[in-house]
Amino acid sequence: MNLNNATITELHKLLTDKAISATELTQHFLSRIAENDSEINSFITITPEVAIEEAKAADLVLAKGQHTMLTGIPMAHKDIFCIEDIRTTAGSKMLANFIAPYTSTCIEKLRHAGTVTLGKTNMDEFAMGSSNESSYFGPVHNPWDKTKVPGGSSGGSAASLAACLCVASTGTDTGGSIRQPASMCGLTGLKPTYGRISRWGMIAFASSLDQAGCFTRTAEDAAILLEHMAGHDSKDSTSLNLAVPEFTAALSEPLAGLKVGICSDYFKEGLEPEVENLVMDGIKELAKMGAEVVEIELPHTKFSLSAYYVIAPAECSANLSRYDGVRYGYRCKDPENLEDLYKRSRSEGFGSEVKKRIMVGAFALSAGYYDAYYRKAQQLRRLIKNDFVSAFEQVDVIVGPTAPGTAFPLGAKTNDPVSMYLQDIYTIAASLAGVPAISIPVGLSKGMPVGLQLIGNYLEEAKLLRVAHQFQQQTNWHQQQPQSNLL
Amino acid sequence: MNIPTGWQIDIGLEIHAQLNTKSKIFSGASTLFGSEPNSQASAVDLALPGVLPVVNEAVYAKAVRFGLGVSADISRVSAFDRKNYFYPDLPKGYQITQMDLPIVSGGHIDILLEDSTEKRIRITRAHLEEDAGKSLHEAFDRYTGIDLNRAGTPLLEIVSEPDIKSAFEAVAYARKIHQLVTYLNICDGDMSQGSLRFDANVSVRREDSDTLGVRTETKNLNSFRFLERAIYYETVRQIDRLEAGRSVAQETRLYDHNKDETRPMRSKETATDYRYFPEPDLLPVIITDETIAKIKAEMPxxxxxxxxxxxxxxxxxxxxxxxxxxxxxxxxxxxxxxxxxxxxxxxxxxxxxxxxxxxxxxxxxxxxxxxxxxxxxxxxxxxxxxxxxxxxxxxxxxxxxxxxxxxxxxxxxxHDLHQLSDPSALEPLIFDILKANPKQLEQLRSGKDKLMGFFVGQVMKQTQGKANPQEVNNIIKRLLQETV
Amino acid sequence: MITKQELGVLGDLAQLSLDPESRDSTLRAINEVLELVAIMNTAECEGVKPLAHPLEAEQLLRSDKVTEVNQVAKFSQAAPLFKEGLYLVPKVIE
Known part of the structure; x- marks a missing residue:
């Protein structure tokens, strides 16, 4: 069998059947990274020694039969998760040499479950971007077409999986940073309910929106990963204090009787016609599988983008104040005085997108503007949330496009921030409300992948995963691969 | 210097009381005073990338206790906000504090005035926040050293209304707060360790004016005496300026106890816009009536x-x-x-x-x-x-x-210091002393009672102070009667 | 819309300096974002309580225990300038 695009489930069988060792599997992916990543640039840091050590430990666990579904599975982690003694950069010059002195809860759990750490993946600087072009470590190339972006901010995690450089990868999603790159790279990308996975050790962009999640080849793999990543963490006050459901348990339940909501706001101008067609085909497929399609209203969704571009910058403007060149991170040369230390360290250490958002945030919070901007955005946030609450009284999931188009050429939108922001037009509302959402492949448009977004009610990841899994039983879009992988 | 007449002084105090918890307000690091620099600065206190705060339960219990002690309202829902400014001893670049929903609102404390009458000082609010670290300016020639052991130590900031009208009243109020927080066992009250620090907002106005004057804030006064001196200096300085037809600038000042004067603070002044907003890393704290009743029942x-x-x-x-x-x-x-x-x-x-x-x-x-x-x-x-x-x-x-x-x-x-009370041991000794001083004995007999003291003194001398004076008295009286 | 002067104030608040070449482009970019955001003004929000946390849960409190050990040796390795147990910055005059 081809290891390159095998799923967690498939590899787990090979590992437990002793058809392959975790060490061999890890070596396979390390070689693939060494051979292929120079063209993709999906990794900022590769950790072969750590990986081999973890793989050997996994082999011992497998030999003893004490394994989990994830024992020996090689993963790539977005470089936003702190891992002790490994460089953790958040894609920024500011942290280009920062060796994390502790490990994030989410990665700790995955490691505890036996996964192998191949390395840290490229990302938009501090997760601010939708194309992975704001990374200090250079852009990531989409394996489907290397002249195009992989999406962002978790672009490296998406591209590394699409290029078969790992078996699964972690990401974070603040306004669409998992779902949009999943859509552009032909992957399954899950953003759970806000608070489902601990944020401890995950470098903050916008605290009330940031949520960890994963990229996988199938919804089933996502369910397996989520079971191990989720759970209450006493170190994160905003993490959900609830038991973790068995997300894999209900996957096989058929869709008969399921109510699927569609909202006309998600099919307006700006959506590429071919993307719209593929999404509509996907919805028809769901209907064929027994789901009932219902029209719903999300009247405040049109304000999502505006509210988001106030709230996220406001929170980031404070979250990024700690990068001051004093205790860690980039410090300018020969500062003349304290102000010089601050201003030059921050101006030289941050890229232009980050600086812009910090200033937008400072503006939205400043005296005289707070009520018109920040407070208003938080009021809209409640209305957007209320829309979802009412919608989920009528339907089980909401379906629509993940992104308005397929991957665009590198550099195409770098001078047009607003058109870049529009990339997240369909993903942001779920982030503001804190509800879970998933993007799954729904076809190819001119050879580039298109994603279907499913949004679920609070805590109903199991239902989302079930719909996605059932869809993937009937379609093979998720098994499509970039041509370059087959060379 | 005397305070010129014809002026009304308005003073509001902000008192920062360090709460005597074992661990910090948002991290599990120790709050012990005087440890090696930065040895108690945890990942959270250092604001490492990716860390998050979690609220210490004891901090809340202590704040509620204070609120009950000053007859204030306890907020059933309180929340934290971020106050944004840059300073090297503030690692996150913002302080977590309570702006919109403080835990304690209202309340009052009564102070005793010089004429022994009582005066009520109203308390506006008391809110929880984190202390900053320490900036050490003297340790190096060209650098300021930052010690973050104190960063994250819980503070209760107690804000008064401008009801205080003199330096004397300010000190009386501050002492009363000191007494209360130590009594409630929420603060150790050790001023030498900075456990209680005062910021004084001082303004003056003509006696016939109804509106408060422009105020200055003198920060970080760490003794009752400095509080008194700083207010006195500020009062006189402001009146002098106004009488000379100049104005008072609204500013933050520091008290220099060596020179006994206040001067404008140079740093921390660029950030005049703190851009408060709700702390997204923390959720609102809900306090139930039961919890309050429980704390009330355990009030010292x-x-x-x-x-x-x-x-x-x-x-x-x-x-x-x-x-x-x-x-x-x-x-x-x-x-x-x-x-x-x-x-x-x-x-x-x-x-x-x-x-x-x-x-x-x-x-x-x-x-x-x-x-x-x-x-x-x-x-x-x-x-x-x-x-x-x-x-x-x-x-x-x-x-x-x-x-x-x-x-x-x-x-x-x-040292064999037992009191000698046994008459059989004392009697021979006293008999000998009486015999050895016939002149004084004669006078005593003739009614000069003060000679009694002389003899008791002699006995005490002889016994190195160990004789029981009451017993000695009794024996002398008896011996006098017996030998009559 | 913000002016060049307001941009300077924001730079001071955020401790960011902008070199003259990028000042105009940054100003333009920020104003584009503010324009995008301006659509909010058309929304009716009278009486709506602002939402700070999506889940509206309540804070769990931590018990007052010392759980951290001295890690100054490890943490200080990341520091640009650390001497005699202290993080150093250019001399500050209060």
Whole structure:
């Protein structure tokens, strides 16, 4: 069998059947990274020694039969998760040499479950971007077409999986940073309910929106990963204090009787016609599988983008104040005085997108503007949330496009921030409300992948995963691969 | 300098009380004072990338206790906000504080004025926040060193209304708060360690004016005396400026105790817009009526209640009861003493005269007293039982104070200091002394009672102070009658 | 819309300096974002309580225990300038 695009489930069988060792599997992916990543640039840091050590430990666990579904599975982690003694950069010059002195809860759990750490993946600087072009470590190339972006901010995690450089990868999603790159790279990308996975050790962009999640080849793999990543963490006050459901348990339940909501706001101008067609085909497929399609209203969704571009910058403007060149991170040369230390360290250490958002945030919070901007955005946030609450009284999931188009050429939108922001037009509302959402492949448009977004009610990841899994039983879009992988 | 007449002074105090918890407000690092620099700065306190705060339960319980102690409203829902400004001892670049929904609102405290009347000072609010680290400007020539051990120490910021009208009132109010927070056991009150710090908002206006003048804020006053001096200086400075037709700038100032003056602060002033917003890393804290009732039931006794109890239960004089109850540590010491002595009045006297005398002489605080309450209690019990005389007891106390001994009983044993009360031992000795002083004996017999003192003195001299003076008196009187 | 002068104030608040070449482009970019955001003004929000946390849960409190050990040796390795146990910055005059 081809290891390159095998799923967690498939590899787990090979590992437990002793058809392959975790060490061999890890070596396979390390070689693939060494051979292929120079063209993709999906990794900022590769950790072969750590990986081999973890793989050997996994082999011992497998030999003893004490394994989990994830024992020996090689993963790539977005470089936003702190891992002790490994460089953790958040894609920024500011942290280009920062060796994390502790490990994030989410990665700790995955490691505890036996996964192998191949390395840290490229990302938009501090997760601010939708194309992975704001990374200090250079852009990531989409394996489907290397002249195009992989999406962002978790672009490296998406591209590394699409290029078969790992078996699964972690990401974070603040306004669409998992779902949009999943859509552009032909992957399954899950953003759970806000608070489902601990944020401890995950470098903050916008605290009330940031949520960890994963990229996988199938919804089933996502369910397996989520079971191990989720759970209450006493170190994160905003993490959900609830038991973790068995997300894999209900996957096989058929869709008969399921109510699927569609909202006309998600099919307006700006959506590429071919993307719209593929999404509509996907919805028809769901209907064929027994789901009932219902029209719903999300009247405040049109304000999502505006509210988001106030709230996220406001929170980031404070979250990024700690990068001051004093205790860690980039410090300018020969500062003349304290102000010089601050201003030059921050101006030289941050890229232009980050600086812009910090200033937008400072503006939205400043005296005289707070009520018109920040407070208003938080009021809209409640209305957007209320829309979802009412919608989920009528339907089980909401379906629509993940992104308005397929991957665009590198550099195409770098001078047009607003058109870049529009990339997240369909993903942001779920982030503001804190509800879970998933993007799954729904076809190819001119050879580039298109994603279907499913949004679920609070805590109903199991239902989302079930719909996605059932869809993937009937379609093979998720098994499509970039041509370059087959060379 | 005297304060010119015709002016009204308005003072509001912001008092920062460090809450005496074991761990910090948002991290599990120790709050111990005086450790190696940065040894108690955890990942959270350092604001490492990816860290998150979690609220310490004890901090809330203590803030509620304060609120109940000043008859304030306790917010059932309180929340934290971020206050944004850059300073090297503020690692996150924002301070987590309570802006919109403080835990305590309203309340009041009564102070005693110079003419013995009471005055009520209203408390606006008291909110929880984190302390900053320490900037050490003197350690290096070209650098300021940052020690973040203090960063994240819980603070209760107690804000008063501008009801305070003089430096005297400000000090009276500050002392009352100090007494209250130590009594409530929410703050150790140790000013030398910065456990209680004052910011004074001072403004002046013409006596006939209804509107408050422009105020200055003098920050970080860490003693009652500095508080008094700083307010005095600011008052006179502001009046002088206004009388000279100049204006007062709204600014933050620092008090320089070496020069006894205030001056504008140069740093921290660029960030005049703190851009407060709700802290997204923390959720609102909900306090139920049950929790409040529970904290209320566990409230320690307050100073006035304790003073009353000392009078009623122990028959102490009102002044002694007030003196002892005024300071929680002293009152605790007193109560611990009487556990062993079983004699409240005698114990109170010994604490008042001997113990406080020594503490003042050597500038030692009651909590650091070399003589423990148990030791003093034992000593008082020995006096009470007649084992030693009061005079000898002073020597024993001195030996306890210097550490020459750790037990009064052992010391008395070792130095054979037992009081001589046995008549069969004293009588021959007294008989000899009477015989040896015939002239004085004659005078005593003829009714000159003051000669009694002479003979008692002689006996005490002979016995190195060990004779029981009462017994000596009795024996002399009996001998006089017998030989008549 | 913000002006060049307001941009300078924001730079001071955020401790960011902008070199003259990028000042105009940054100003333009920020104003584009503010324009995008301006659509909010058309929304009716009278009486709506602002939502700070999506889940509206309540804070769990931590018990007052010391759980952290001294890690100054490890943490200080990341520091640009650390001497005699202290993080150093250019001398500050209060």
């Amino acid at each position: 006794e307050l100073p006035t209640q304790r003073q009353q109890r000392f009078i009623e239960d122990f028959n102490l004089a009102a002044t002694d009861a007030a003196l002892l109850a005024n300071d929680r540590n002293l009152a605790d010491y007193f109560e611990a003493t009487i556990k062993n002595s079983q004699d409240p009045i005698l114990s109170a006297n010994w604490i008042k005269v001997e113990l406080l005398g020594h503490l003042n002489r050597d500038a030692v605080s009651i909590t650091d007293s070399p003589v423990s309450a148990i030791q003093l209690g034992d000593l008082v019990a020995l006096i009470q039982a007649g084992t030693i005389s009061g005079k000898i007891a002073k020597d024993v106390f001195a030996a306890l104070w210097t550490g020459e001994t750790s037990s009064a009983a052992t010391y008395i044993e070792q």
